[in-house]
Amino acid sequence: MGAGHQHQLYRAGDTLVHRLPPQCKLAAVAAFALVVVATPREWLWVFCLYAALLAGAAAVARVPPGFVLRRMAVEIPFVVFAVALPFIGLGERVSLLGVSLSAEGLWSAWNILAKATLGVAASVLLAATTEPRLMLLGAQRLRLPPLLVQIAMFMLRYMDVIVDEMRRMRVARESRGFTARDVRHIPVVAKSAGALFIRSYERGERVHLAMLSRGYSGSMPVIQDLSASSRQWLVAGMLPGVALVALLGTWGLA
Amino acid sequence: MTSSLEVSRLAYAYPDGTQALFGVDFTIGRGERVALLGPNGAGKTTLVMHLNGILTAGHGTVTVAGLPVGKASLKEIRRRVGLVFQDPDDQLFMPTVREDVAFGPANLGVGGEELERRVKDALDRVGMLEAIDRPPHHLSFGQRRRVAVATVLAMEPEILVLDEPSSNLDPASRRELAEILRSLDVTVLMVTHDLPYALELCDRALILSGGVIAADGPTREILADADLLAAHRLELPYGFAPP
Numbered sequence: 279m280g281a282g283h284q285h286q287l288y289r290a291g292d293t294l295v296h297r298l299p300p301q302c303k304l305a306a307v308a309a310f311a312l313v314v315v316a317t318p319r320e321w322l323w324v325f326c327l328y329a330a331l332l333a334g335a336a337a338v339a340r341v342p343p344g345f346v347l348r349r350m351a352v353e354i355p356f357v358v359f360a361v362a363l364p365f366i367g368l369g370e371r372v373s374l375l376g377v378s379l380s381a382e383g384l385w386s387a388w389n390i391l392a393k394a395t396l397g398v399a400a401s402v403l404l405a406a407t408t409e410p411r412l413m414l415l416g417a418q419r420l421r422l423p424p425l426l427v428q429i430a431m432f433m434l435r436y437m438d439v440i441v442d443e444m445r446r447m448r449v450a451r452e453s454r455g456f457t458a459r460d461v462r463h464i465p466v467v468a469k470s471a472g473a474l475f476i477r478s479y480e481r482g483e484r485v486h487l488a489m490l491s492r493g494y495s496g497s498m499p500v501i502q503d504l505s506a507s508s509r510q511w512l513v514a515g516m517l518p519g520v521a522l523v524a525l526l527g528t529w530g531l532a
Numbered sequence: 533m534t535s536s537l538e539v540s541r542l543a544y545a546y547p548d549g550t551q552a553l554f555g556v557d558f559t560i561g562r563g564e565r566v567a568l569l570g571p572n573g574a575g576k577t578t579l580v581m582h583l584n585g586i587l588t589a590g591h592g593t594v595t596v597a598g599l600p601v602g603k604a605s606l607k608e609i610r611r612r613v614g615l616v617f618q619d620p621d622d623q624l625f626m627p628t629v630r631e632d633v634a635f636g637p638a639n640l641g642v643g644g645e646e647l648e649r650r651v652k653d654a655l656d657r658v659g660m661l662e663a664i665d666r667p668p669h670h671l672s673f674g675q676r677r678r679v680a681v682a683t684v685l686a687m688e689p690e691i692l693v694l695d696e697p698s699s700n701l702d703p704a705s706r707r708e709l710a711e712i713l714r715s716l717d718v719t720v721l722m723v724t725h726d727l728p729y730a731l732e733l734c735d736r737a738l739i740l741s742g743g744v745i746a747a748d749g750p751t752r753e754i755l756a757d758a759d760l761l762a763a764h765r766l767e768l769p770y771g772f773a774p775p
Binding site for chain 2: 410411431432434435436438439481484485487488489490491492493494495498499500501502
């Protein structure tokens with residue numbers, strides 16, 4: 279069950295985008311998101327251009343649109359409240375199909391929706407073209423504290439082991455006739471969660487011993503060379519770069 | 533004969549006061565394969581933890597190829613003693629097999645082509661070279677245990693210490709691991725309850741019971757002594773007689 283879990287977002291490939299060092303891609307996506315957020319909401323055509331840029335990047339990475347769209351579902355809970363804005367917004371009202379909506383609310387909803395969608399699409403593309411562990415190594419090169427990177431690495435490695443342990447505990451409960459149906463069963467599930475925590479904690483101690491046994495002294499040895507050439511930075515920089523030129527250009531015209 | 537491992541009058545009590553080892557004495561010569569037998573709770577794991585300095589002796593000494601275990605020598609001791617833990621999920625903590633096998637030697641300061649050579653060589657010796665770029669959790673249990681052996685082989689240890697190497701293995705994986713262990717040119721100390729496995733791989737066996745070495749001799753003779761085994765809660769599997 280958990281086996282492929284962490285790879286649901288990643289789509290293996292050997293394209294220009296896949297080969298870029300992870301730190302370049304991370305920085306590019308972050309910069310792109312900043313440019314998007316800085317764009318005034320009325321500049322519709324600039325948003326269209328941003329979307330076209332992402333579509334271009336997806337095409338180069340050979341990530342099909344359906345793959346990106348399905349994974350963008352994570353956005354839904356966050357933008358639900360944006361949909362409410364036109365109804366509850368104040369100020370000037372406009373009538374659309376007989377419903378009275380707030381013009382200000384419509385603009386706000388569009389603002390949130392457009393910017394969130396572009397940001398999420400860029401992140402999904404990043405995740406689709408970068409293995410999770412490389413993403414972390416890239417973050418480390420971008421000066422994320424090594425301790426945080428190590429913790430996240432262990433999470434990646436042990437997620438499946440812990441999910442599997444959880445599944446075995448559920449099977450053991452159900453084999454003895456227990457199924458969680460209503461609130462009265464919460465204490466049992468909570469105790470299982472506590473046991474799982476203890477087990478994971480003990481595993482952590484054993485892993486630490488195994489690390490010490492192989493000479494661990496506080497920092498992970500860097501085995502993979504992740505240095506990026508200036509050409510690779512340039513390629514990755516094209517996404518936020520073109521977006522920035524479009525933003526500044528429009529600013530100049532306005 | 534030069535000795536790989538010398539344990540002398542080793543005693544240890546846990547911080548809560550429970551005495552686990554009461555003066556353990558034995559010597560393992562270079563190239564020997566020795567089985568350490570004993571019931572649950574005999575102190576086998578406690579003893580193993582002393583061999584690479586994870587636990588510090590309350591009394592007595594452990595010497596690995598002439599170097600006493602102590603705070604100052606810890607790094608070199610951990611290179612010389614390759615500990616293979618019972619659960620490969622504890623041993624394999626890196627995202628790929630390559631990084632895991634490289635972890636030990638990289639901590640010793642090995643890098644570049646030499647590191648690559650050591651990783652490939654260690655994986656080749658356990659027949660897992662083709663899995664080099666796979667994540668450990670996608671391997672079968674038997675394969676994971678073989679990779680766990682490779683992670684310590686890459687450190688070019690003086691002595692390989694295996695904790696229950698045959699546990700949870702299916703018969704074919706168990707045999708494959710035995711073939712690999714036999715093919716390695718390294719001193720082995722194997723902690724196990726699996727008496728036929730000890731007989732198959734080790735000419736010499738020690739029984740650790742009640743925190744002391746209760747017997748030390750040829751594995752065949754020890755397994756043939758039914759009274760000795762019974763006295764230390766050891767039993768041959770049903771239908772098994774030492775050939």
